[in-house]
Amino acid sequence: MSKQKIHITELALRDSHQSLLATRMRTEDMLPVAEKIEKAGFWSVEMWGGATFDSCVRFLNEDPWERVRTLRKAMPTTRFQMLLRGQNLIGYRHYADDLVVRFVELAAEAGIDIFRVFDALNDIRNLETSMKTVKKLGKHAEGTISYTLSPVHSNKMFLEMAVELEKMGSDTICIKDMAGLLAPEPAYELISEIKGKVSVPIHLHSHCTSGYANFTYMRAIEAGVDILDCSISSLSQGTAHPPTETIVAMLLGTPHETDVDLDTAIEIGEYFAGVRKKYKKYLSKFTGVDVNILKSQIPGGMISNLESQLKQQGAIDKIDQVMEEVPHVRKDLGYPPLVTPTSQIVGTQAVLNVVTGERYKMISKESQELLRGNYGKLPAKPDEELQKRVLAGKEPTTCRPADNLEPELEKMRKELPDHNDEDVMVHALFPQISEKYYKDRGTMPEDFFEEEEEATEKGSSGGSGVYTVTVGGKTYNVAVQEGATAGATAVAIPSAPVASSPAPAQTEEAASDGTPLVAPLPGNIYKIVKTEGEAVDAGDVILIMEAMKMENDIVAPTSGTIAQILVSTGDQVHTGQHLAIISA
Numbered sequence: 001m002s003k004q005k006i007h008i009t010e011l012a013l014r015d016s017h018q019s020l021l022a023t024r025m026r027t028e029d030m031l032p033v034a035e036k037i038e039k040a041g042f043w044s045v046e047m048w049g050g051a052t053f054d055s056c057v058r059f060l061n062e063d064p065w066e067r068v069r070t071l072r073k074a075m076p077t078t079r080f081q082m083l084l085r086g087q088n089l090i091g092y093r094h095y096a097d098d099l100v101v102r103f104v105e106l107a108a109e110a111g112i113d114i115f116r117v118f119d120a121l122n123d124i125r126n127l128e129t130s131m132k133t134v135k136k137l138g139k140h141a142e143g144t145i146s147y148t149l150s151p152v153h154s155n156k157m158f159l160e161m162a163v164e165l166e167k168m169g170s171d172t173i174c175i176k177d178m179a180g181l182l183a184p185e186p187a188y189e190l191i192s193e194i195k196g197k198v199s200v201p202i203h204l205h206s207h208c209t210s211g212y213a214n215f216t217y218m219r220a221i222e223a224g225v226d227i228l229d230c231s232i233s234s235l236s237q238g239t240a241h242p243p244t245e246t247i248v249a250m251l252l253g254t255p256h257e258t259d260v261d262l263d264t265a266i267e268i269g270e271y272f273a274g275v276r277k278k279y280k281k282y283l284s285k286f287t288g289v290d291v292n293i294l295k296s297q298i299p300g301g302m303i304s305n306l307e308s309q310l311k312q313q314g315a316i317d318k319i320d321q322v323m324e325e326v327p328h329v330r331k332d333l334g335y336p337p338l339v340t341p342t343s344q345i346v347g348t349q350a351v352l353n354v355v356t357g358e359r360y361k362m363i364s365k366e367s368q369e370l371l372r373g374n375y376g377k378l379p380a381k382p383d384e385e386l387q388k389r390v391l392a393g394k395e396p397t398t399c400r401p402a403d404n405l406e407p408e409l410e411k412m413r414k415e416l417p418d419h420n421d422e423d424v425m426v427h428a429l430f431p432q433i434s435e436k437y438y439k440d441r442g443t444m445p446e447d448f449f450e451e452e453e454e455a456t457e458k459g460s461s462g463g464s465g466v467y468t469v470t471v472g473g474k475t476y477n478v479a480v481q482e483g484a485t486a487g488a489t490a491v492a493i494p495s496a497p498v499a500s501s502p503a504p505a506q507t508e509e510a511a512s513d514g515t516p517l518v519a520p521l522p523g524n525i526y527k528i529v530k531t532e533g534e535a536v537d538a539g540d541v542i543l544i545m546e547a548m549k550m551e552n553d554i555v556a557p558t559s560g561t562i563a564q565i566l567v568s569t570g571d572q573v574h575t576g577q578h579l580a581i582i583s584a
């Protein structure tokens with residue numbers, strides 16, 4: 001056996017808690033162990049990118065840029081690694097080239113050393129701008145293959161992509177197995193073939209969801225892999241990754257011995273065991289092996305977030321239906337690999353199909369853009385009727401999607417003249433929530449660590465009724481539809497506390513003068529498209545809701561005139577709430 005040292009990338013500060021804890025770990029819980037991580041001997045530490053930026057802004061009231069700088073001070077010599085979605089950056093759509101360039105510049109200035117750059121569709125055109133910028137800045141570019149299984153994906157396709165990534169200037173090439181679908185023998189074959197065609201080191205990333213990963217890592221080592229992604233033991237397994245300490249110990253005394261100090265790694269694991277308990281509210285229920293993932297192919301980082309989203313929708317009892325729906329949606333959308341943003345797009349569309357009770361009754365804007373070709377070339381042809389409905393007589397995009405985008409950076413700067421480029425970037429990426437973020441930044445989110453208490457019924461003997469729910473010491477009225485159980489469908493509605501008059505009482509009275517436009521699911525009002533007094537046809541978009549990080553058109557159920565708009569931009573709304581009244 002030839003001697004080849006294995007390098008380890010530690011994922012505790014990014015993908016581990018994204019996979020297990022819905023990306024909720026705060027910077028303050030990373031800092032106490034930073035000194036140990038610094039001296040442990042990791043090749044790199046993945047600590048940014050993916051959903052962490054979004055989570056800082058959306059849920060934690062933290063400055064994502066400041067997280068990098070703060071951790072850099074605590075770990076001055078550690079190579080910081082981030083996950084970058086190519087032309088999607090860390091958002092959910094394609095951004096203009098000038099925004100991509102500036103984002104990479106800002107990330108490098110903050111302290112990122114290694115940029116793992118991937119495209120959700122494996123459309124290599126979508127990596128060009130970010131990869132060139134990383135190389136221009138003298139940083140490490142890790143071109144990435146999004147590994148998946150489908151009738152149209154093959155090792156031959158991935159091998160050809162690896163060759164192209166090396167030509168683009170990749171310093172290393174990562175095989176990103178985001179759902180744990182890479183079995184041991186295919187891994188051996190793929191890595192062996194790539195090692196025969198390219199000269200740069202090969203980095204393997206996998207998840208334990210299916211039970212493959214630990215065995216796959218062994219065969220990968222035999223095939224000549226250079227770097228392995230691992231999670232410290234207390235944040236490993238389940239939807240996360242093979243345990244760092246186990247891999248390090250397994251290789252002690254072999255030709256593949258790592259540089260990681262086992263005793264230090266064990267101490268790090270002991271620290272995060274305590275942190276994990278602190279975030280039990282967000283812990284994924286998928287903490288073991290789930291072979292059903294071989295069918296649904298949902299990646300680890302998506303599962304815990306999907307659970308969290310379904311809880312927000314009051315539909316956690318429907319998670320099994322959603323998991324069954326995901327493969328159908330993926331096929332209809334052209335078999336995209338399930339990695340952000342396509343995993344979020346497919347997953348959210350599956351949720352919409354389930355909670356509305358009808359496939360494609362609502363189609364998120366992002367699903368529409370995917371079908372229009374505005375995310376890149378789909379691996380396979382999508383459902384013909386569905387795409388035809390979305391295209392509405394137009395042709396799909398066939399060029400590099402970003403070629404159709406006008407520069408955005410200067411426009412964004414003019415919209416926020418009193419903000420620096422880091423804040424401008426937050427607005428460009430997440431315009432729906434940026435204003436709230438600027439206001440709440442630096443504060444602890446209310447009820448962040450508190451468990452929701454069970455609902456107790458008030459004024460009803462069963463079936464439908466109004467329930468009282470206490471969340472973090474605050475009390476809310478919750479309407480539950482007939483035939484449902486309180487435990488399954490009760491949703492705390494922050495906009496309708498017991499002490500104030502709830503909005504539905506007003507909208508029901510107004511509904512007698514016309515047809516109500518009803519919220520099909522909980523979310524935030526992102527944009528109001530039509531105005532009071534404006535004539536509309538059935539199917540016209542009245543407003544846009546943001547739900548589950550996706551934009552959703554809410555359309556007129558009938559033709560008529562908008563008699564009343566009952567909500568404002570930024571409002572939180574709940575299922576069944578009246579949003580507008582349309583008169584005949």
